[in-house]
Structures are given as C-alpha cells and as structure tokens.
Amino acid sequence: MDIVLLSRLQFAFTVSFHYIFPPLTIGLGIIIAYLETKYYFTKKPIFAKACQFWVKIFVLNFAIGVASGIVMEFQFGTNWASYSRFVGDVFGSALAAEGIFAFFLESGFLAVVAFGRQMVHAGFYLFSVYMVAMGSIFSAIWIVVANSWQQTPAGHHVVNIMREGTLPDGSTGMIPWVVDGVLQRRAEIVNFVEMVFNHSTVYRLSHVLLGCLAVGAFHVLSISAYYMLKGKHPEFARHSFNGALIMAFVASLGLGINGHFQAQNVYEYQPVKMAAYEGHFETGRGDLHLIGWPNGEEERVDYAIGIPGGLSFLLFDDITFSKPVVGLDRFKKEDQPPLVISFFSWRAMVGLGSLMILLTGLGLFYNWRGNLKEKRWLLWCFVFAIGFVMVANHSGWISAEVGRQPWTVNPPVTWDETGEDLVVGADGKVEYNEAEGLRTENSISAAVTPAEALTSLILFVILYIALTAVWIFVLDRKIRTGPVPLGPDEVHDDAYGMRQATIDKQHARLSSDDDEKGGAV
Amino acid sequence: MSPEILCIIWFIILNVLLIGYAILDGFDLGVGIVHPFAAKTDTERRLVMNSIGPLWDGNEVWLVTFGGALFAMFPNAYASIFSAFYLPFVLLLFALIFRAVSLEFRSKRTSGAWRSFWDFLFFLGSTLSALLFGVAVGALMQGLNISELGDYQGTLLDMVTPFSLLVGLFTVALLAMHGSIYLYLKTEGELQERLHGWMWGTFYVYLAFFVVVTLYSTILVDASLKHFTDYPILWLVPMLNVLAIANIPRAISQHRPFYAFISSSCTIAALVFLFSAALYPNLLPATNNPDYAITIFNAASSPLTQKIGLIIVAIGMPLVLSYTILIYWTFRGKVELGEDSY
Numbered sequence: 001m002d003i004v005l006l007s008r009l010q011f012a013f014t015v016s017f018h019y020i021f022p023p024l025t026i027g028l029g030i031i032i033a034y035l036e037t038k039y040y041f042t043k044k045p046i047f048a049k050a051c052q053f054w055v056k057i058f059v060l061n062f063a064i065g066v067a068s069g070i071v072m073e074f075q076f077g078t079n080w081a082s083y084s085r086f087v088g089d090v091f092g093s094a095l096a097a098e099g100i101f102a103f104f105l106e107s108g109f110l111a112v113v114a115f116g117r118q119m120v121h122a123g124f125y126l127f128s129v130y131m132v133a134m135g136s137i138f139s140a141i142w143i144v145v146a147n148s149w150q151q152t153p154a155g156h157h158v159v160n161i162m163r164e165g166t167l168p169d170g171s172t173g174m175i176p177w178v179v180d181g182v183l184q185r186r187a188e189i190v191n192f193v194e195m196v197f198n199h200s201t202v203y204r205l206s207h208v209l210l211g212c213l214a215v216g217a218f219h220v221l222s223i224s225a226y227y228m229l230k231g232k233h234p235e236f237a238r239h240s241f242n243g244a245l246i247m248a249f250v251a252s253l254g255l256g257i258n259g260h261f262q263a264q265n266v267y268e269y270q271p272v273k274m275a276a277y278e279g280h281f282e283t284g285r286g287d288l289h290l291i292g293w294p295n296g297e298e299e300r301v302d303y304a305i306g307i308p309g310g311l312s313f314l315l316f317d318d319i320t321f322s323k324p325v326v327g328l329d330r331f332k333k334e335d336q337p338p339l340v341i342s343f344f345s346w347r348a349m350v351g352l353g354s355l356m357i358l359l360t361g362l363g364l365f366y367n368w369r370g371n372l373k374e375k376r377w378l379l380w381c382f383v384f385a386i387g388f389v390m391v392a393n394h395s396g397w398i399s400a401e402v403g404r405q406p407w408t409v410n411p412p413v414t415w416d417e418t419g420e421d422l423v424v425g426a427d428g429k430v431e432y433n434e435a436e437g438l439r440t441e442n443s444i445s446a447a448v449t450p451a452e453a454l455t456s457l458i459l460f461v462i463l464y465i466a467l468t469a470v471w472i473f474v475l476d477r478k479i480r481t482g483p484v485p486l487g488p489d490e491v492h493d494d495a496y497g498m499r500q501a502t503i504d505k506q507h508a509r510l511s512s513d514d515d516e517k518g519g520a521v
Numbered sequence: 522m523s524p525e526i527l528c529i530i531w532f533i534i535l536n537v538l539l540i541g542y543a544i545l546d547g548f549d550l551g552v553g554i555v556h557p558f559a560a561k562t563d564t565e566r567r568l569v570m571n572s573i574g575p576l577w578d579g580n581e582v583w584l585v586t587f588g589g590a591l592f593a594m595f596p597n598a599y600a601s602i603f604s605a606f607y608l609p610f611v612l613l614l615f616a617l618i619f620r621a622v623s624l625e626f627r628s629k630r631t632s633g634a635w636r637s638f639w640d641f642l643f644f645l646g647s648t649l650s651a652l653l654f655g656v657a658v659g660a661l662m663q664g665l666n667i668s669e670l671g672d673y674q675g676t677l678l679d680m681v682t683p684f685s686l687l688v689g690l691f692t693v694a695l696l697a698m699h700g701s702i703y704l705y706l707k708t709e710g711e712l713q714e715r716l717h718g719w720m721w722g723t724f725y726v727y728l729a730f731f732v733v734v735t736l737y738s739t740i741l742v743d744a745s746l747k748h749f750t751d752y753p754i755l756w757l758v759p760m761l762n763v764l765a766i767a768n769i770p771r772a773i774s775q776h777r778p779f780y781a782f783i784s785s786s787c788t789i790a791a792l793v794f795l796f797s798a799a800l801y802p803n804l805l806p807a808t809n810n811p812d813y814a815i816t817i818f819n820a821a822s823s824p825l826t827q828k829i830g831l832i833i834v835a836i837g838m839p840l841v842l843s844y845t846i847l848i849y850w851t852f853r854g855k856v857e858l859g860e861d862s863y
Contacts, residue, residue, distance in 0.1 A: 063625040064625070066621060070585060081604040092599070093826055096833065100840075109844065114575065115861050117861060184670075189823065445672070446604075460611075467618070474626060477629060478629075
C-alpha cells in the first residue's frame with residue numbers, strides 16, 4: 001500500500017482513539033472543580049463522595065489519555081518528517097508550550113487530587129482541583145492553536161532554508177539550501193501573537209472546549225441517569241444529574257451558536273471546505289441539503305431533500321435566501337477535499353448537535369415540571385446519549401481535518417474586491433500559491449517504508465482495540481460499583497432515607513469482602 | 522545574542538530536560554524492572570506500584586516536553602531522528618503505554634491472573650522502555666547513514682549494533698539500580714530488607730556494564746572523547762561520575778539510602794552529559810558523509826522562535842520546578858496504602 005495513505009490511516013486512527021479521552025478529562029475536570037467548590041463551602045459529604053467518584057473515573061481516563069497522547073507527539077516526527085521540517089519553527093513552539101504550561105500543571109496536581117485527599121488541607125485540595133481543570137483546558141488551547149495555524153496560517157512567513165555554501169564570488173557564506181534541485185523552504189514565526197490568534201483560533205478553540213464540556217456533562221448524565229433508572233445512589237444521582245443537565249444544555253446550545261459563526265469563518269478562509277461539506281458544486285445560490293448523497297462524478301447531490309437557499313441564509317444571514325456561494329467548480333480537482341467523508345461527517349456533527357439541544361431541552365422541561373423520573377424512555381436516552389455526543393465530537397474533527405485536504409498546511413485564498421467571489425486564474429479555477437502551503441503527499445517521512453508503516457498500523461489497531469475493551473470493562477465495573485456510600489455518621493441530608501442507609505450498609509459489607517479478597521477494586 | 526549562542530543555550534536546555542527525564546522517570550522505569558522479582562505478595566506489589574503512583578505521569582511529562590522542545594527548536598533533528606528510529610520508537614510507545622495502563626488497570630480486579638498479567642506488562646513496559654532508550658543513545662553516538670536531507674537510509678538491523686545493544690542493557694542495569702534505591706527509600710520492613718539485596722545486586726551488574734561500556738566507547742567509538750583534548754576541563758565530569766558511583770556502595774553500607782539515591786541521580790546526569798558532549802555539535806552524526814550531519818546549528822529554528830522559546834521557558838520552568846517540588850514534598854516519606862491507592 002501507499003505510504004501516504006498508510007501514514008494518514010495511522011494518524012487518523014491513533015488520534016481518533018486519543019481524542020476519546022481528553023474531552024472526558026477536560027469536561028470532568030470542570031465538573032469536579034464545581035463539586036469540590038460546593039463541598040468546600042457547604043461541607044455536605046454528598047459532594048465529597050461525588051467528587052471522589054468522578055476523580056476515580058477521571059484518573060482512569062487520564063492515564064490512557066497521557067499514554068495515547070505521547071503517540072501523537074512522536075508521530076509528527078516518525079511519520080511526518082517532511083511536515084515537521086516545514087512547520088517545526090511554528091507548530092513545534094505551540095507543542096513545547098503545551099508541555100511546559102499545561103501537562104506539568106495537570107499531571108502534578110492530579111497526583112494531589114487522586115492520591116492526596118487525606119494528606120493535604122482542604123484549601124490546598126480545592127486549589128489542586130482547580131489547577132487540574134486549568135491544566136486540561138490549557139492543553140486544549142495550545143494544540144488547537146497549532147492545528148488552527150495549519151488551517152488558517154498567520155503570523156509567519158515561508159522562507160528559503162539557508163545553509164553554508166559557496167557564494168558566486170567564491171567565498172563561503174549562507175546560500176539557499178537546494179537538495180536534488182529542490183529549493184528547501186520552511187515556515188518561520190514572524191509574529192507570535194498573530195500566529196497564536198490566527199483567523200480561526202478563537203472560533204475553533206471555543207468550539208472544542210464547548211464540545212469537551214458537552215462530553216463531560218453527557219458522561220455524567222449517562223451514569224446518573226442509569227442510577228436513577230436502577231434506583232441506586234439516589235442522592236448522588238440527583239445532584240449529579242441536575243448540575244450536568246444544565247451544563248449539557250448550555251454547552252449544546254453554545255455549540256450551535258458558536259458553530260454558526262465558525263461555519264461563516266470557514267467559508268471566508270477555506271471556502272472549498274464549506275463547499276465540500278454542503279456538496280455545493282456550482283457557484284450560485286447555496287442550498288442546504290438535509291439528506292442526500294453527494295455524487296462527485298455527476299456533480300450533484302442525489303436523493304436530496306433540503307431548503308433551497310438555506311446555505312446562503314446561514315453563511316451570509318441573508319433573508320432573501322439567494323446570495324451566491326462559491327462552489328467546488330472554482331477549484332481544481334486536485335485541490336478539493338474528499339467529498340463523501342466531508343459531506344457526511346459534517347452532517348453527522350450538525351445533526352447530532354441538534355439532537356443534543358433537543359434532548360437536553362426536553363430534560364430541562366420535564367425536570368422543571370417535576371416528572372422527569374416518570375419519563376423512563378427519556379432517561380434511557382440520556383444513558384446512551386454519551387456515545388452519540390462522542391460521535392458528534394469525532395465527526396467534527398473528521399470534517400475539519402479531511403476538509404483541509406489535500407493540504408497539511410492550507411495556503412490562503414484571495415477574495416476579489418466585491419468580496420463575493422474568489423480571485424481565479426485563466427481557467428476559472430483558484431490558483432493556490434504552492435510555496436505558501438504544504439501538500440499532505442509531500443509531508444511524509446522518506447525514511448519509513450510502506451512495510452514498516454503497515455506493521456505499526458496493524459500493531460496500533462490490535463493494541464488500541466484491546467485497550468478499548470479493557471477500558472470499557474473497567475469503567476463498567478466502576479460504574480456498577482458506584483460511588484462509595486456515605487457512612488452513617490456522615491449522613492446529614494434529610495432526603496437520605498432509612499432504606500438507603502440499609503443499602504449502604506450492605507454495600508459497605510460487600511466492599512469489605514472485596515478488600516479481604518485482595519484490596520482496592 | 523548571536524544565533525550560535527542561542528543554539529548552544531537551547532542545546533543546554535534540552536540536556537537539562539533530558540537529565541530531568543532520565544533521573545525522574547528513570548526511577549519509575551527502574552521500579553518496574555525490579556517489580557516482579559523484588560516484590561512477592563500482592564500487598565508488596567501494590568506498595569511498589571503506589572510508590573510511583575502519584576509521580577510517574579508527571580515524570581513522563583519531561584519526555585513530552587523534551588520532544589516538544591526538540592521539535593520546536595531543532596525541527597530537522599526531530600524529524601530525522603524520529604523517522605530514523607521508526608520501529609524502535611513505535612515499540613517504545615507501546616512500552617510506555619503498557620507501563621501506564623498496567624499501573625491503572627491492575628488494581629481494578631482482584632483475580633490473581635488479572636493482577637499477574639498487569640504485573641508482567643508493567644515489567645515488560647518498563648524494561649523495554651529502558652532498553653530502547655539505551656539502544657537509541659548508542660546508535661546516535663555511532664551515527665547513522667542519512668541522505669543530504671537527513672532521511673535515514675539504512676535498515677532496522679543496521680542500527681542494532683553490538684555497541685547500541687550494550688548501551689541498551691547498560692541503561693536497563695542503571696535504571697534497575699536507581700529504581701531499587703528509590704524503592705528502598707520508600708518502603709519498610711521485610712520488603713525493604715529484600716530490596717537491600719537488590720540494591721547491591723543491581724549495583725554490581727551496573728558496575729560491570731559501566732566498565733565494559735566505558736572501555737568499549739573510549740576505544741572503539743571515536744566520538745566519545747573527541748572534545749576532551751581541546752577542553753581538558755571536561756575530564757571533571759567522568760571523574761565526578763566515578764566518585765558518584767563509588768559513593769553508592771558507601772552510602773548503602775552506611776544505611777544512608779538518600780545519599781545513594783542522590784549519587785545514582787548524579788551518575789545518570791553525568792552519563793547524559795557525556796552522551797551530549799560526545800554528540801556536540803551534532804544531534805545526528807552522519808556515518809556516510811560528515812557534511813550531512815545534523816548539527817545544532819544547521820537544524821535550528823529561526824532566532825526569533827528560539828527567543829520566544831526562551832521567554833516560554835523563563836516563565837514556565839520556575840512554575841514547573843515549584844510544583845514538582847511541591848508534589849514530591851506532599852508525597853514524601855514511606856509509601857502507605859489508603860483507599861485512594863492503586
């Protein structure tokens with residue numbers, strides 16, 4: 001198989017696996033910070049116990065997140081050496097900043113949060129919880145900065161790499177480096193602040209963080225809805241569910257609003273991506289396809305049902321539903337992203353995102369009416385929703401990354417003076433400045449053979465499938481065991497009934513049985 | 522600041538990061554290497570794992586930051602080295618994953634088979650990591666056959682030389698000793714007594730490897746002493762190293778394990794220093810054509826990026842050091858099993 005394809009498959013597979021975990025820890029980190037703050041000020045033990053339970057889940061996810069995250073950092077060098085040489089000056093800086101500012105903070109204070117509750121003062125524990133939440137958010141910032149720079153590069157210039165050589169006059173000096181007739185170039189930072197706040201960073205970062213909040217909140221909703229359905233840990237489940245429901249609704253709604261503006265930003269800086277998302281072949285009125293199958297050969301969307309002019313409305317807030325939208329016809333075939341993946345991943349994200357708003361809205365409505373517990377079907381929806389939220393998150397990334405193809409560093413497009421159409425060449429197609437970007441096919445490692453890449457890909461697939469299985473198995477056990485029940489002397493909450501106290505005693509006995517069999521479970 | 526000075530400063534910072542990683546994650550890996558042998562019962566094994574439980578992932582961040590800094594400051598070296606060691610580094614990643622997940626998963630079930638399985642993976646992951654780090658160090662000292670662009674042109678077997686394998690085993694022995702001393706510090710009672718024997722055993726193995734590797738590299742690997750004639754002051758480092766090594770058995774006999782630990786940390790620092798001194802100014806020496814070598818000067822990022830990096834380090838490093846000290850202080854003393862333990 002082709003080395004480019006193998007390297008892409010491996011990157012896509014390993015990053016998809018990795019990205020299961022960071023959103024969980026970022027989202028949970030914020031929830032844990034909220035619970036611990038509540039505990040610090042109210043001293044109600046229910047919050048401490050809830051916090052302890054979520055910390056255990058956090059730690060489990062964090063360990064796999066760290067281990068699979070190192071894989072990502074190494075892969076830029078192992079599989080994408082040419083890319084690394086081209087972007088290292090810019091992209092590497094963001095990665096290094098991530099290590100220093102985010103990972104040390106997160107992993108250091110996680111030690112206190114996970115193992116040190118009995119060892120440190122309550123105030124310091126609360127502080128550590130905040131630091132972990134902050135560290136996880138920082139890590140999202142730097143990696144999204146780096147990725148956004150690939151999408152909409154700014155604050156840099158692409159220059160010839162200079163090497164020592166013989167000048168025309170015969171003396172030694174710095175001359176452009178040419179290998180096998182190819183002039184070697186790379187991107188270098190000119191303005192760090194502009195690089196960090198490039199055209200898409202703010203939109204994309206807020207979208208990613210809201211996505212993480214949604215994953216964290218739906219994760220909590222899933223587990224607490226399950227407990228509510230099974231009548232387990234009622235006090236814990238009620239507190240967790242109510243808090244997480246509000247958070248999930250706010251995050252889902254925020255994703256929708258932010259996503260709207262982000263889409264407008266994508267159209268401005270990467271119009272071909274938007275055209276691929278919507279299967280918009282011909283420049284002109286943009287239709288919104290709710291369903292359909294993009295037919296690249298015939299350049300139309302088959303079986304389409306949609307809103308005529310809907311895309312024009314969304315992109316330009318145009319109530320006439322008619323403003324022209326630049327289509328795929330402005331781009332050469334070799335400059336277009338893969339159509340079908342872009343089209344469907346985009347639809348999956350938007351569609352599932354809309355369902356998230358609907359589901360949390362319904363949940364809030366019934367909760368306000370006070371009869372949510374009777375709507376068992378709705379609670380079951382919450383139990384399984386987390387899976388779909390994760391699919392939505394992944395689809396968003398797939399559409400962002402596949403839509404950037406065939407580039408790893410996307411060169412800019414130029415709009416004409418009306419701002420409504422692109423500047424095109426003689427053949428009516430956009431002429432990208434190849435020197436300003438880097439194609440994916442030119443980004444790989446020359447030192448790696450297809451056989452090596454295939455070997456590593458197969459090994460990663462086997463390892464990650466096994467890890468996923470063990471992770472789900474262990475997580476499932478954790479959830480079934482549930483939060484450590486409150487001891488009788490810790491029960492202050494009136495809602496905490498007689499029956500629950502009995503259940504708790506039983507739990508305590510069961511877990512002491514476990515202890516005799518070999519300790520912590 | 523001239524561009525050359527910036528490159529040298531960054532070379533030193535990378536060394537500091539590498540030394541930090543080798544000392545800190547070094548004892549985690551060492552603990553994993555001796556884990557199944559030194560600890561017999563389940564409680565003992567839990568003690569061993571919990572002795573590094575709160576610390577290992579923070580220690581691993583030194584590697585992540587080292588990688589990020591190499592990527593940012595010497596992108597050509599990062600690209601060439603990482604793609605040259607393709608399969609070894611993939612295996613290294615697997616080993617690090619095994620280590621991480623076995624710590625996390627082992628305590629989640631009580632069954633004996635479950636726990637033995639993760640004990641084995643913990644051992645395998647730690648040992649393999651140490652071995653591969655050593656092999657990479659040995660191979661880098663000897664240099665690789667690379668193209669003008671810096672892409673590796675040999676095969677996997679070309680880099681597995683007697684010398685690189687020897688350095689790999691040497692690293693395993695070094696970290697096993699370092700980890701045993703660390704465990705001795707953190708444990709009590711019967712387990713600690715058994716570790717006393719392990720400290721001595723691993724020390725002698727390490728000493729034997731040290732003598733062999735030193736002889737091998739000074740006689741057969743040209744790079745190792747190339748700067749010593751120009752800068753005789755460098756002889757101070759191997760001399761201090763020998764003193765540090767000699768101090769390990771002395772401190773053990775005097776029942777001052779903390780001094781032994783400091784000494785083994787010093788010998789790790791000295792060895793990393795000697796490795797960098799052997800490379801300097803190269804990051805990846807080329808065996809086929811010295812002009813193709815990737816040096817800290819021709820692989821460097823632009824001076825502006827290196828300066829931005831220095832600002833990031835100036836802000837970040839004091840923070841990192843303060844919370845590293847804070848965390849080690851919080852978890853000082855003997856390891857105990859509590860309800861939050863693995």
